[in-house]
Amino acid sequence: MKNLNTLKTRCLKKEGKKMFVRLNRALKKAAQTCSEPDIHQMRVAVKKWRALLALTAFAGHGAKQKKFAKPYRKLFSVSGNIRDAQVHALFLQDHHLTAKLQPYLQNLKQEEENSKQMLKAKYRLFKEKTPVGKRIKQLNFLLSKITPAEVAAYTARCIAKAKKRIAGSYTNEEELHQLRKLLKQWQYNAALLQSCGFQQSGGQQLIDFLIPFNELLGKWQDSTVAIDYLNELQNGEQQATISPKTFSKLYAEIAKVKATQQQSIMAALPNLNALFAKMEQQHE
Numbered sequence: 001m002k003n004l005n006t007l008k009t010r011c012l013k014k015e016g017k018k019m020f021v022r023l024n025r026a027l028k029k030a031a032q033t034c035s036e037p038d039i040h041q042m043r044v045a046v047k048k049w050r051a052l053l054a055l056t057a058f059a060g061h062g063a064k065q066k067k068f069a070k071p072y073r074k075l076f077s078v079s080g081n082i083r084d085a086q087v088h089a090l091f092l093q094d095h096h097l098t099a100k101l102q103p104y105l106q107n108l109k110q111e112e113e114n115s116k117q118m119l120k121a122k123y124r125l126f127k128e129k130t131p132v133g134k135r136i137k138q139l140n141f142l143l144s145k146i147t148p149a150e151v152a153a154y155t156a157r158c159i160a161k162a163k164k165r166i167a168g169s170y171t172n173e174e175e176l177h178q179l180r181k182l183l184k185q186w187q188y189n190a191a192l193l194q195s196c197g198f199q200q201s202g203g204q205q206l207i208d209f210l211i212p213f214n215e216l217l218g219k220w221q222d223s224t225v226a227i228d229y230l231n232e233l234q235n236g237e238q239q240a241t242i243s244p245k246t247f248s249k250l251y252a253e254i255a256k257v258k259a260t261q262q263q264s265i266m267a268a269l270p271n272l273n274a275l276f277a278k279m280e281q282q283h284e
Contacts, residue, residue, distance in 0.1 A: 011196035031123035051185040056142035085112040201279040223258035
């Protein structure tokens, strides 16, 4: 059993190193091109990295995750501004009201360009301050603390936190946002742990549920971002870039899409709770 656990840990270290290499490649490419696909891939890589750090911090009983992740968090934050503007603009470019939205789209483009310049500047500082070899050594130390017992405890904690978020999601959108973040992080870690042979309650059934559900939550988040942009527009200096009639039509259409997505999410939450109950029975 000890040898088996050693092999699992070795696998985690190998996969963690590959993840770290992919992360830094994605950061470099995103900073160079700032294209929508590259920004998206960079953000996925950072999310997987942060998910792994959250797992290692849990296994290490309070390891210094925040200090380790801080350089990436800054880049992730700036890239989020780019991504939000890009997603919103892409949505509007395919919209039947596009011809009436050109001044607004130009403002979005300028906002995106400003964020791109900020990302490039922060990446130059990031390169100067981040020794790769030291990061990998730190990562291996953290990964060495992950054991089957810690994985079981991590799964139990995720279930408890998710159930709490689900209960609040019916009346509070912020709780649904937090649930989305938790489930996405859990999805990444569950897939990684399974690939390295760690047994988890729920197993493939959990991953099969989380993947499409998280995609639905992601689309709901995109709709939320679009509405947030329009709310800022209505309350800001750029209000004149869209006529009141066009604004009302656009807002109503996006709100309708978001409401439909949210109904689908709420309909799936009881199934998620049922899966959690089954997983808890397996663990007993």
